[in-house]
Amino acid sequence: MSVSASGALIELDHISRTFGVGKQTVTAVDSVSMAIGPGEIVCLVGESGCGKTTTGKIVAGLLPPTSGRVLFEGRDVMTLRGDDHDRYRRAIQIVHQDPYASLNPVRTVYGTLSPPLFRHRLARSRSDALKRIRELLQLVDMTPPDEFIEKYPHQLSGGQRQRISIARALTVEPRFIVADEAVSMVDVSIRISLLNVLLRLRDQLGVGFLFITHDLALAKYFALHGRIGVMYLGRVVELAPTNALIEEPKHPYSAALLSAIPEADPEVTRNKVRVQLRSLDVPSLLDLPSGCTFHPRCPLFEEGLCEVYRPELVGIGGRREVSCHVVARQHGQVVAGGTGR
C-alpha cells in the first residue's frame, strides 16, 4: 500500500497538542508526523502518558491539534466545509477502550445502531435499518443477529459489547478506524477473536486502522503486515514495519521496551537479554529533559550531543524511521548541530 504523501489517506504534519495544568503547560503530543495509506494498519505503542491516546483523538477529529495539520486525502481537515467535512467525519471512526462506558445503557442494540443510519440517510425505514443492522452484526460475528437486536448492554458480555461498539463505528461505512486499547478490557481468551473481526474488516472492506495499545505482542499480531510507531513522552521515537521493529529495534527505548516485556513462555522469558537503562524514573511532562527527552535513561547517551540537540525522526532505509542521534549516525545520517532547540 502506498504511503507517499500524495497517496496517503491521513497525514499528520507536525501535530502538537498542549494542555494547561494550572499555570503550567503540558505538551502531550510533540510534533508528530506520519502518513497512513488507505487500508494500512499502524499501531501506536508506548507507556501511559506517552501521548498515544491524544494522537488517536486528533486523528479521529475529536480533538484539534494545538499546532500542525491533519490532512485527509491531502486536504487540511480544518478547512473542510459542508459535504467534504461530512465525508471526512464519516470516513474516520473511533472504537473506545471501555465497552462498559461507551455504550448507552438504556439503549438496545437497535437503539445504538439505528440513529447513525437514519442521520446519514443510509436507511429510510425501520425495516431498512433492521436489514443493515443484521448485516453489521454478522460482520462482527454476532450470530444469529436477531438474538441480539433487542438486547441491552447489561445483557451482553464484555466481548459482545465491544463487538457492538465496532458495529456502531461501521454503521457509517468508515475507511479508517482509530481503535484505542480496543481489546484490553476484554478477557484474554477472546482478544484474538476480536482482533480477527477487525482484520477481516480490513481484508473485506479495505478499512485501515490506527491501533493504540500498550501490548507489543498484540501489536505484532494485529499489524503483522503494517507498521508500529513507538511513542515516548509525546514524540514518535521509532516508526518501522512491524517485523523489523520487533526483530531488530533500532531506538534504544524500543529495544528497552521489547527486552523488558515478559513472555508467555518460561524458557524464552527467563533467558531474555535485557537492555539496562541508566535510570528507572520517567521524567515529568511538566519538566522534560533537554535535547532528546530519553537521554537521562538512555544506554547510548553521548554527552554534548544528546542533552543538547533534539533528534528528528529520520529515515534510515527499509521504510524505517528513528529519532536518535547515535543510531542515525550509525546509519550514515548527518547528526545534529543545527537542529537543536
Place this chain on the structure above:
Amino acid sequence: MRGSQEARSSTRVTETLPPDVVLSVRDLSVEYAARRGAVKAVRQVSFDLRRGESLALIGESGSGKTTLALALIRLLTRSARISSGQVLYQRNGRAFDVLLLGAEELRRFRWQECAMVFQSALNALNPVMKVWDHIQDTSRAHDGAGRGEIQRRAHDLMRLVQLDPGRVLGAYPHQLSGGMRQRVLLALGLLLDPQVIILDEPTTALDILTQRAVIDVLRRLKHELGFSMIFISHDLSLAAELADRIGTMYAGRIVELGDVNEIFYRPRHPYTLGLLKAVPTLAGDVAGLSSIPGSPPDLIHMPSGCKFHPRCPYMVGSCVESEPELFKVGERHVSACFRWQDVHRETETARQ
C-alpha cells in the same frame, strides 16, 4: 522469627503436614449470597504450598482466583460464606486450621504469618499518611518493636525493593509513581517477615519498564528471603516469569495444577491449552493463535458436568453428565479432564 506469638491451642489440628508444606488448602468452597441464588465462586479447591515455592493462580475474570486468595486470610465480605474445607497452616512443625482461628489469633496470623499485597497500590495506601507512618502503624499494631528497630527494618526493606529510603519514607503516596507504590506495598507486606505472601495482580496496572522492575524485585526477594508466594494473575507471561507451579482456575475450581514447564509445554486440560493459544507472544509465531469460543459460565446456574464443556473442543457425552475429578497426568501434575490423554496427544504432535 515470631513463632512464640503464633496462634495458640484450641485450633491446633492433630494431623501433621509434610515438613516442607507451609499451607495446605483442602476441599475449600466459598459461596456468595445473591438475590438470584448462591454464587459458587470457589469449589472444592485443594493444593499444597511448599516452603519457598511460588504458585500462580491463573484464569479469566470471574474464575474465583481473588475469592480464593481472600478466603485464605479470611478477608471475604459478609455476603460470602466458606461452605466447606480447611486451610491448614504450618510453622515450626505445628499446624492449625486458619478457618478455626479466633479473632485475636486471626489478627496475628494476618501479616505476621501471611501477608497480602493488593492489586491497586493507590487504594491500598492511606493518602494522608506518609510511607513511614504506614510502616510504624503496621509494626505497632502487630508486634510493637522499638522505634529504632522499626527504622532499621524499614530502611533495609526499602533497599530490598530498590527504593531510596531517604526519599520514599517521608513521602505521601501521591508523591510516588505507580511502580514505587507497588514496591512500597510489597515492603509493607514483608515488614513482619511472613512465611507466605499473597499478591493479587501485582503488576497489572503498571507500565512495561516498571513492571519489569517489580518482577525482578519479586524474584530476587523470594530467592533471598525464602518466603512462599501465591500470586493471582490473568497474565500468563507473569506466571511464566515467576511461578514454580501453576494452577489454572475455571468456574471456581482448579482444573489443572502442575510445574510451570509442565503447564506451558505439556498442558493436559483443554482450558489451559486454550488460554495458551489465545495469548500472542513476541517471540512466537502468530499462526495457530485462536480465542476460546463462548464466555465463562454463570456461576449461579452453571452447566451440568464439566463446567467448561460448552466451550470445549474435546467435549463428549460424559462431559455433560459428570464433572471430572483431578486425574494424575504426570509427575506432580493433575488435570480435571476426561480426555486429558487426547489433549496430551495434540500438544505432543504440535511440539514435533
